[in-house]
Amino acid sequence: MADNQKLHPAVTVNNIRNFIPLTLELKDGKYESWSELFQIHCRPFAVIDHIIPSTDSSSSTTSSDTNTVKDANWDRLDAIVLQWIYGTISAELLGIVHVSGFSAQEAWECLNNVFHDNRHTRAIHLTHKFTNTRLDDFPDVSAYFQELKNIADQLSNVGPKVEDDVGHRFE
Structure with missing residues (x-):
């Protein structure tokens, strides 16, 4: 294992249903509760910025090697958060929001639009x-x-x- 590489807390989640026990359904009207539970879960696992982008504009200039590692880690964590989203919604909603290549944020926004547009x-x-x-x-x-x-x-x-x-x- 590379020196000074720590295991990100989000990687340790084996079953999202232990943390978010309800399944978001299109017709049950529990979007606000589900959304709140999901955000509460994302904060301690340090992945809230995958669904709600940070407004912090203080990004430091780093070498391209460091950026490549950060991008790979970001992509991996984004896929984990996307799995969490897909694992806590109904098959009907999954059919609506699943688009190949979507990021966790895009899936999150799509769900928000489904429940708030009408x-x-x-x-x-x-x-x-x-x-x-x-x-x-x-x-x-x-x-x-x-x-x-x-x-x-x-x-x-x-x-x-x-x-x-x-x-x-x-x-």
């Missing part, structure tokens, strides 16, 4: 679904309230907050 339409649909959810469609009150909570969570991910008749927010 916000207004999703908000209208979810508001309609929330308003038309009826108790008699569920086996008990607990299941009914759980469904209302799920729809309210999805609505909060697209913007508008759901309020009851007396102004209490479902968040």
